[in-house]
Amino acid sequence: MSRPDQHPVCQVTPVRTRADRAAFVDFPYTLHRQEPYWVPPLRSDQRRLLDRTAHPFHEFGEVEFLLARRGGRVVGRIAAVHNPRHDDFHGTRDGFFGLFDCVDELGVAEALFGAAEAWLGERGLEGMTGPVTFSTNYECGLLTEGFDLPPAVQMPYNPPYYPELLSGCGFTTAMELLAWELPSTVHEDPKVLRLARPDADRGIRVRPVDLRDFHAEAARIREIYHAAWERNQGFSPMTDREFDAIAHELKPFLAPGLGVIAEVAGEPVAVALAVPDVAPALAAANGGLHTWGIPLGLLRFLRARRALDRVRVLILGVRREHRHRGIELLLGIELSRAAQRLGYPVMEGSWMLADNHAATRAMRLTGARVTKRYRIYRREPCDAVSRSPAGI
Structure with a gap:
């Protein structure tokens, strides 16, 4: 310096x-x-x-x-x-x-x-x-x-x-x-499965996000997001237009099973959402999808996208009144199953607050490790x- x-x-x-x-x-x-x-x-x-x-x-x-x-x-x-x-x-x-x-x-x-x-x-x-x-x-x-x-x-x-x-x-x-990394074999770990008892035992239903009814699902996710993150340091509630704009940007990258919602008595109480980590494809595009109207960057993006090997978990949140019931593990298990099925061997959870001790315990139970730190x-x-x- x-x-x-x-x-x-x-x-x-x-x-x-x-x-x-x-x-x-x-x-x-x-x-x-x-x-x-x-x-x-x-x-x-x-x-x-x-x-x-x-x-x-x-x-x-x-x-x-x-x-x-x-x-x-x-x-x-x-x-x-x-x-x-x-x-x-x-x-x-x-x-x-x-x-x-x-x-x-x-x-x-x-x-x-x-x-x-x-x-x-x-x-x-x-x-x-x-x-x-x-x-x-x-x-x-x-x-x-x-x-x-x-x-x-x-x-x-x-x-x-x-x-x-x-x-x-x-x-x-x-x-x-923190950014955590873990393999998409969490759903095969007997210890994790034992801790996350069958959903029906606790009246918890975990279902995939319905991409065919994405507008309504986005509204449900927005409600959970604001309720689950409201006490986090630095949290700022989004307007409907802000959230809808982010959802619109994410929709093309969503894949079946990489979004899951947990319900209790039919009420959505938790959500987990992951997307393929397209950062290598963006690197290949080098800042632009079109050059003088020719989709050169787009072609490089699509070619690199075929070789992606990981997903990023963007959101994993539970309403405060439903925490400490193992719902986080249930959501993580379903994301792991979907990531493995879709051919992504690695998952990154980012970002998580370093002082979120409950989330840290859950990540360590799955065998995850911290790979990057931010401030x-x-x-x-x-x-x-x-x-x-x-x-x-």
Whole structure:
């Protein structure tokens, strides 16, 4: 990590023009092009994040996109985020940041964080937590362990110097997140089967998500999701439009059996949802499905998709009043059966809060191991003048 006084001062300015937006989207592809495990997201998805008329978060939240330049060259980017739904739910006035990418220079990182902090402070927000892409309902966290492994789909990857930059800028740990890996043979483990007694013994019915009635199923999943995660640190309730948009994006990747719902007396009380880990296929597409109207990236994506060997468990949640009944294990068993049947030998559960001790016990019972660690940081408010480098 370079010292802040080893390089000329950079200038941080808000994204205002079409050229600024293009530069904001393009910067990570330039910065990380030599990183063997970084997976280029689709540029169309990245552009949508900046589109205030298209992405549903912008209907209620405020975001300022910022670029750091030196001599006309982009050296960093960040988004300052005001999420009023988070503040209303928790009774706070918290600021957030996301979409952080930066060269290995402490001075550039501090310039970006200083500009984001100033924007948040103008809105009466206190402190700054992140990285989160708008909220924890989207991609979030900074990779701190597991740099020699590729990320799962919709999980972050960053160079090893990023945690050093945040520590050098005065950030401390707010939340630690884990990625667990396990084989899709959990349903064959006698110990797990013994702990997860037959469903009928406890009046629990586990059924697959009905993909033919996906709209109604998505509404049921949304209710469980909000009820199961409401006490989690950093949770922010989604609007119906937000949840529906995410469900619409996931639907093409859903496979029969990789979504299951547990019911008690006909009431949905728990859900588990997994998708094929298409990160290697996205890497093959290299950020775009079409080039000048020709579907070259799409062809590479489809070719790589045939070789996928794992699934990512996106959601596994149980309503609070139905916990400690082994429902998590029942859901995991059904996902394991489906993953093996579909030809995926490996499952990744990500992310899970490191301090979720019940989930940790359940994962260890299945023989899972932690393969990657992520962190969400926080910087408490202080004298902005003492932090802001010159030139901003």
